[in-house]
Amino acid sequence: MIRIEETTENNFLIEISPNYSLRGWSRVIFLSSLAFICLAIGVFFLFMGAALILPFAGLELIIVLICFYISFRWSQQKEIIYISNEKVKLEKGRLIKEKSWEEFRSFVVFEVETDHYNSNQFCFQSKGQRFYFGSFLNEEDKLILKNELKRIIIQLNALSPGM
Incomplete structure (x- = not known):
């Protein structure tokens, strides 16, 4: 399940969690x-x-x-991606934040890799390190996430610096 929200102008919050049918x-x-x-x-x-x-x-x-x-x-896994014009932040956890990574957006590259099962894997690469996310998503949700991240990155790249 993917939820995308523009919190303030040009600041995006993407919440990723596995699909599950039974709740509460x-x-x-x-x-x-x-x-x-x-x-x-x-x-x-x-x-x-x-x-x-x-x-x-x-x-x-x-x-x-x-x-x-x-x-x-x-099914309680959750990954949250914050993207702004200045920074990219990735948080992983279940009920609480277990891992967090933050980097300046100018140093980060968004990559889509294909594994040996022909499934997409997403990662942010920065300074020689890779930070994978969204591994629990199905192929349909991965395609949606890929297109939305591309749209957000293109929108942020079109802005002039400092905005």
């Missing part, structure tokens, strides 16, 4: 219904005399909940 209470409702069905089946088989089904139903439920937790935690 819908996660709780989905996981609760899954747990209810799994445990109901286990209790049914317990009453039918198959007592070993219930522990395995509980084990299955624990494994599914762990997998969903990992997936939900992954």
